[in-house]
Amino acid sequence: MRSPFFKPSPSPSRSPLRFTPASSPMRHTLSESLVQENIDRAEPLIAKWDPSHHTSSSLYRDSRWEAKQFLKSVGDLQAAMIFFVREDSASDKLVRAQFLMQTAMKRLEKEFYLILSTNRQYLDPESVSLSTRSSSVSEGYEDESEDDLKSAGDGLETLGTPERTSSPSSSSATVMADLKAIADCMISSGYGQECVKVYKIVRKSVVDEALYRLGLDRTLTPSQIKKMDWKVLEAKIKCWLRAVKFAVTTVFYGERILCDHVFVSSLHIRESCFSEITRENAIALFGFAESVGKCKKSPEKMFRALDLYEGIANIWPVIKSTFSSDSSSAVRSQAVNALIKLGDAARLMLADFEAAIQKDSSKAAVPGGGVHPLTRYVMNYLTFLADYSEVLTDIVADWPVEAAVPDLRPDASPMSARLAWLVLVLLCKLDAKAQRYKDVALSYLFLANNLDYVVVKVRQSRLRYLLGEDWVTKQEAKVRQYAANYEKMGWSKVLESLPEAQPPAAEMSMNHAKESFRSFNAAFEEAYKRQIGWVVADPKLRDEMKVSLAKKLVPRYREFYETHGAPLRRDTFREGIVRFAPEDLGNYLSDLFHGSEGSSFSSSHSSSSSTGSSNKGQSH
Structure with missing residues (x-):
């Protein structure tokens, strides 16, 4: 660069003044003068908004145009401080700049808190998710023109909120842009810790309140859950099932979006913030499901365990993406552990269910050879199980049936094989019960009744698709055979009494x-x-x-x-x-x-x- 007042000499050796960018006293004086001007311009604006003098005022509520100028002044102060640290670290001007910076940071810290705490309606998960589709968020605060900022400041009633005629998504976008601008400024100025502290306190309370309103109790310990009366526990499971999808896909996911946007300038900050805000609640959420999986097991509790498993499995992709960082690995692990425990519990209850069929000791014959209560119980149970076929497919995938199941197609899935096996166990038990009838014809009628009940239940439920049409057709043929055997044994004497x-x-x-x-x-x-x-x-x-x-x-x-x-x-x-x-x-x-x-x-x-x-x- 050359001074505009410098005229070059025809002979360089005779030049009265040689300009050197790094060491020239003129350059040093000019730079210092420019830096001083920056400080002088910043001081009145920062002093005006000194939080110790204006305790009830708000920069973003009163003048959005001044808010942008305030952030620009902070940037100028930072540049001035860097200059004096390099050129004259003992300068009184550096002390002055540092004092102004501290005052500015206190104001921004207060503004950050006010925007977070007074604009919750625009920072709720639904609004945050919707605002991500708005171009104003992606464009950012800096893309707003001064005229736009000045007009947006007219008629505002809440901090960081656009005009009352704006849509919720644009309102959320504006609030998020304000938070991002302040966070960027404070982090770049070395005050990121103060900004993060405020953010964590406010947003943690928001998440806590959201989950409380969903009815989730994160204070329950595993021992309390284990000792809880089943009816009480079942009520809490139902509440959990109603809340888990919203908690993950809306509350946690919305917080992820907000955190990523506000602290976009720092990967470490946004990951640590999100983790500390959500980790405790998320671990408690999935820890409840794991604790239920560890409770005392019985076949009657199977369906609630499957509900819990399904509730987590259905939203696992969202869990995995939302809690993707290393700092959130404990949440992912808790969700996986819950799935493992619930899967183990389901397999154990299926095994207990099979054992209960085999151990059924009811000796009284059903009057008239009708449908046995065991048949009704087992088939109703299997009908409900079939509704969980997608979940059970995962659970029994590595749990093959030890013996071959007759009448089932060779390429049947492990789930189909498991259900067909349980039906076979039932039918074998019914064969034994049929022998208790002294009348052979009644024994066959009993078998026809019960197998027909099995076939009807299969045809009317998802079992039909799991066991296959061939299996159903073969069982229907057996029903007809049982009926023919009854007819032969029950009416042969009558028919034989007539001449051929x-x-x-x-x-x-x-x-x-x-x-x-x-x-x-x-x-x-x-x-x-x-x-x-x-x-x-x-x-x-x-x-x-x-x-x-x-x-x-x-x-x-x-x-x-x-x-x-x-x-x-x-x-x-x-x-x-x-x-x-x-x-x-x-x-x-x-x-x-x-x-x-x-x-x-x-x-x-x-x-x-x-x-x-x-x-x-x-x-x-």
């Missing part, structure tokens, strides 16, 4: 016909009375079994009845031999499988063609 092929009346003697009718009457009445209290729970299966039985019995009896019944009915001395008309059989069969006492062969079921109706119910 009915000869003409002349070819069968009267006595033979009479004996055939007597045998049929006795067999049918005995089967009917024995089975009238039996039950088929599923209406569809009940109708199918009635239709099947009627198709086999009624046509054969009708043929025999029409061939040999008429002569006997005309013989007044043979009353009671032909006791049933073909229509009567259909009426009596309609009484079956309802589990009621049904008809006692009253005349209501007999047709007018049966002459012995008044003697029904007697032995012959």
Whole structure:
């Protein structure tokens, strides 16, 4: 550089003045003069906003234009201090600049606190998240023109808040930009510690209050949770489930966004700030889930453990990204530990559930061969488990079934194999219970009822997709086989009492016909009375079994009845031999499988063609 008053000489050796940038007294004087001007300009503005003189005023509320000038003055002061430290560290001007800097920092520290504490409505997690989409945040405070700042200061009612007509997102953006500007200024001036201290105190209280309003109790210890009555603990689990997603994806995530924006100039500061503000609450949040996983386990508590596991697993990507730094590693570890403990608890409760099925000691046979309570309990339980298939897939992925499961496709997932195995354990238990019936036909009816209940439950739930259509089809075929076995064992004597092929009346003697009718009457009445209290729970299966039985019995009896019944009915001395008309059989069969006492062969079921109706119910 050259002085504007310097005229070069034709001969360098004769020049009366040689300018050297580093050592020239003129340059030193000029620089010092400029620095002094900076201090002189900064002093009245800083003195005006001395917090010891203006305790109730606010720079950002009263004049946003002066707020920007204030930050610029601090930058000038900093430059002046650097100059005097290098050139004359004992200068009185350096002391003066240092004093002004301390005063300015006190004002900015106060402004920082006021903006944080009085603009919570614009710094709540939703507003912060929304404001990140606003260009004003990304552009920053420095991009605002002086005219914009001056007009924005008109009509303000809250600190660091834009005009009342602005949207919440722009209001949040303005407040965040103000905080960032102050933080940048204080950190660059060497007062970052004071700024961070204020930020941590205010924002920690905000997070504490947010989680308190969600109903989360972070004071519970693992021992207290372990000793807690289940109903009380379950209520707290429900509260936790309602709150955890909001806590992570909104409260913690919003705090992450705010912290990253305000302290964008320092990675270390923003990571340490966020960690100290959220770590205690986050660890307590996931620690609760881990403690539940360590509680006393029983199959009935399975679903709450799965709820907790699912609650964390569903938001794990947000947990991982929000608490990504080394300083937040304890939170990530706590969440992982909770998943591990809850997964272990779920596997243990599944094993206990299987053992409970195998150990079921109920010896009383279900009246009428209906659906056993164990079948209802197990299938309802498995139906609920199927709703957690995504979570359970992770939990049982490395826990294969030890034995092969029949009727299941070879490429079935570990989850499908585990559920099919539990159904198989149930069916094996039911086979053993069926043997307690003295009547073989009733044993088969019991098996048909219970397997049909299993199939219906599978078809009506997500179990259908987990076990597969092939598995369902094979079980349905077994139901039909059980029904056929019941029919064979329960009605074979009735069918055998009728001749296979009915000869003409002349070819069968009267006595033979009479004996055939007597045998049929006795067999049918005995089967009917024995089975009238039996039950088929599923209406569809009940109708199918009635239709099947009627198709086999009624046509054969009708043929025999029409061939040999008429002569006997005309013989007044043979009353009671032909006791049933073909229509009567259909009426009596309609009484079956309802589990009621049904008809006692009253005349209501007999047709007018049966002459012995008044003697029904007697032995012959």
